[in-house]
Amino acid sequence: MTARPAFGGIEAGGTKWVCGLTDERGDLVATDVIPTTTPDETLGRAVRFFAGHETIRAIGVGSFGPLDLDPASPTHGSITTTPKPDWSDTDLLSPLRQAVGVPIALDTDVNAAALGEWRHVAGAGLHSLCYITVGTGIGAGAVVGGRLLHGSGHLEFGHLRIPHDTARDPFPGSCPHHGDCLEGLASGEALRHRWGRPAEDLDDPAVWHLEAEYLAHAIANAAYALAPQRVIVGGGVAQHPALLPRLRERLARDALRQQAVVTW
Amino acid sequence: MTARPAFGGIEAGGTKWVCGLTDERGDLVATDVIPTTTPDETLGRAVRFFAGHETIRAIGVGSFGPLDLDPASPTHGSITTTPKPDWSDTDLLSPLRQAVGVPIALDTDVNAAALGEWRHVAGAGLHSLCYITVGTGIGAGAVVGGRLLHGSGHLEFGHLRIPHDTARDPFPGSCPHHGDCLEGLASGEALRHRWGRPAEDLDDPAVWHLEAEYLAHAIANAAYALAPQRVIVGGGVAQHPALLPRLRERLARDALRQQAVVTW
Ligand SMILES: Nc1ncnc2c1ncn2[C@@H]1O[C@H](COP(=O)(O)OP(=O)(O)O)[C@@H](O)[C@H]1O
Ligand SMILES: Nc1ncnc2c1ncn2[C@@H]1O[C@H](COP(=O)(O)OP(=O)(O)O)[C@@H](O)[C@H]1O
Ligand SMILES: [Zn+2]
Numbered sequence: 001m002t003a004r005p006a007f008g009g010i011e012a013g014g015t016k017w018v019c020g021l022t023d024e025r026g027d028l029v030a031t032d033v034i035p036t037t038t039p040d041e042t043l044g045r046a047v048r049f050f051a052g053h054e055t056i057r058a059i060g061v062g063s064f065g066p067l068d069l070d071p072a073s074p075t076h077g078s079i080t081t082t083p084k085p086d087w088s089d090t091d092l093l094s095p096l097r098q099a100v101g102v103p104i105a106l107d108t109d110v111n112a113a114a115l116g117e118w119r120h121v122a123g124a125g126l127h128s129l130c131y132i133t134v135g136t137g138i139g140a141g142a143v144v145g146g147r148l149l150h151g152s153g154h155l156e157f158g159h160l161r162i163p164h165d166t167a168r169d170p171f172p173g174s175c176p177h178h179g180d181c182l183e184g185l186a187s188g189e190a191l192r193h194r195w196g197r198p199a200e201d202l203d204d205p206a207v208w209h210l211e212a213e214y215l216a217h218a219i220a221n222a223a224y225a226l227a228p229q230r231v232i233v234g235g236g237v238a239q240h241p242a243l244l245p246r247l248r249e250r251l252a253r254d255a256l257r258q259q260a261v262v263t264w
Numbered sequence: 265m266t267a268r269p270a271f272g273g274i275e276a277g278g279t280k281w282v283c284g285l286t287d288e289r290g291d292l293v294a295t296d297v298i299p300t301t302t303p304d305e306t307l308g309r310a311v312r313f314f315a316g317h318e319t320i321r322a323i324g325v326g327s328f329g330p331l332d333l334d335p336a337s338p339t340h341g342s343i344t345t346t347p348k349p350d351w352s353d354t355d356l357l358s359p360l361r362q363a364v365g366v367p368i369a370l371d372t373d374v375n376a377a378a379l380g381e382w383r384h385v386a387g388a389g390l391h392s393l394c395y396i397t398v399g400t401g402i403g404a405g406a407v408v409g410g411r412l413l414h415g416s417g418h419l420e421f422g423h424l425r426i427p428h429d430t431a432r433d434p435f436p437g438s439c440p441h442h443g444d445c446l447e448g449l450a451s452g453e454a455l456r457h458r459w460g461r462p463a464e465d466l467d468d469p470a471v472w473h474l475e476a477e478y479l480a481h482a483i484a485n486a487a488y489a490l491a492p493q494r495v496i497v498g499g500g501v502a503q504h505p506a507l508l509p510r511l512r513e514r515l516a517r518d519a520l521r522q523q524a525v526v527t528w
């Protein structure tokens with residue numbers, strides 16, 4: 001490692017944790033990918049990655065959840081009740097704090113992504129944007145007036161109600177709570193359930209036509225309810241090459257306001 | 265008038281303008297209702313209402329639109345292109361500024377309502393809320409982190425896409441742009457077109473059952489995309505006595521987060 005690390009970051013996912021160190025300018029100087037096993041083992045490896053770098057000034061953590069993000073709560077900084085075995089009530093911050101005595105910020109993975117996009121990538125110069133991830137599930141984070149939108153907890157954007165023409169798409173939806181909410185119709189899990197194979201293996205144009213329609217509804221709703229200057233779409237499902245062209249076409253047809261430029 | 269007026273306000277509507285003066289504490293000391301005729305006549309009467317009150321310190325205007333709210337625009341403070349005859353390109357602020365030399369703030373009627381609810385009525389102590397009006401059309405304003413959400417222009421909440429079961433409700437929707445968006449399905453205009461009579465004359469429980477379902481979808485989407493601590497519903501249609509009980513029941517059934525308390 002040549003440059004002195006100034007900032008640390010963790011993307012704490014259910015499958016893997018990606019840890020990174022950057023220099024003063026935010027350029028990466030070191031990374032480590034840790035498989036998500038038990039909390040002790042995973043957090044232990046993350047602590048070892050950051051420990052000993054005396055020049056680190058702050059660490060940002062974007063984590064899977066649900067998270068206790070209420071600063072007034074005694075369990076602030078913990079994962080609360082997750083279906084992921086062993087991880088309920090895991091305190092994410094204390095082990096890091098003890099090992100590295102610097103300020104540590106925690107937010108949801110999508111909020112961290114929204115903030116990162118806004119500060120460093122697609123959002124430069126904007127005061128608002130909405131980042132939507134279409135992966136196993138669907139989530140979103142928003143920056144409004146230069147700050148992450150927190151409101152009462154995090155956004156539950158995946159559960160938006162959108163039009164569902166059951167004559168054309170009889171699939172009842174995969175959301176355990178709502179059936180055919182946005183996530184129930186358009187997430188990676190929904191695609192796998194509806195078509196019987198993972199999204200990356202689906203090539204029928206009809207699949208991506210329908211998917212583009214559902215995501216266009218979601219983007220329209222984000223634009224109408226939040227009025228962001230830009231909407232950014234990420235996540236595994238968004239990587240499929242058949243999706244973006246259809247989505248752009250569909251959004252143009254809906255005459256969505258120009259401000260809601262969609263970038264990948 | 266006994267108390268000395270300290271603040272002025274105008275609710276500038278397409279049918280009437282309501283002008284008011286309050287004392288230091290915000291209690292009304294005088295009001296005037298002006299029919300909306302030509303811009304010259306209407307603004308002239310509003311100016312006469314405020315003129316001569318030397319103790320006024322500021323005036324707030326909530327207006328129908330669309331409005332140019334961009335402070336950098338040369339036509340800032342104007343109504344832009346409205347279907348309302350004579351009112352396109354009307355400068356709302358200059359005549360008031362010339363007559364009363366105090367700071368004047370302008371925003372959309374729903375944003376003014378959202379701010380008013382937040383400061384003085386249902387929102388006391390909250391940092392976020394969403395105000396939805398269900399009248400001739402449907403609109404919304406939101407307070408986020410103690411400030412009105414402006415984003416890129418005002419919210420176009422009325423055009424949210426929501427589920428529409430055409431087998432149950434074959435009405436194609438009344439929105440000239442989208443047909444069956446929220447406003448096309450659930451506004452006062454939509455009710456009048458679907459059922460052939462104004463909303464206040466509709467008593468069939470099936471009407472209000474369907475209406476509650478559409479508004480529950482809208483409230484869910486507001487909660488999921490904005491995470492406000494409270495949702496407030498106003499407007500003419502919301503006054504119908506058959507609506508509120510059905511809407512509350514429906515929201516309870518959807519297990520909407522408790523934070524999204526709906527008040528009238
Ligand atoms: N190239 C691809 N095309 C379409 N779908 C993909 C592709 N790669 C991954 N996926 C789907 O994306 C989902 C995983 O999303 P991802 O954002 O990588 O992770 P997660 O949401 O679990 O954090 C899975 O449902 C997978 O089938
Ligand atoms: N008591 C009522 N019950 C149901 N609908 C009503 C009632 N009063 C007014 N409306 C409907 O509300 C709409 C007018 O809404 P309002 O908020 O008063 O004005 P606007 O939206 O035009 O500013 C009309 O469509 C009217 O039919
Ligand atoms: Zn759902």
Ligand SMILES: [Zn+2]
Binds near residue numbers: 423443445
């Ligand atoms: Zn519409």
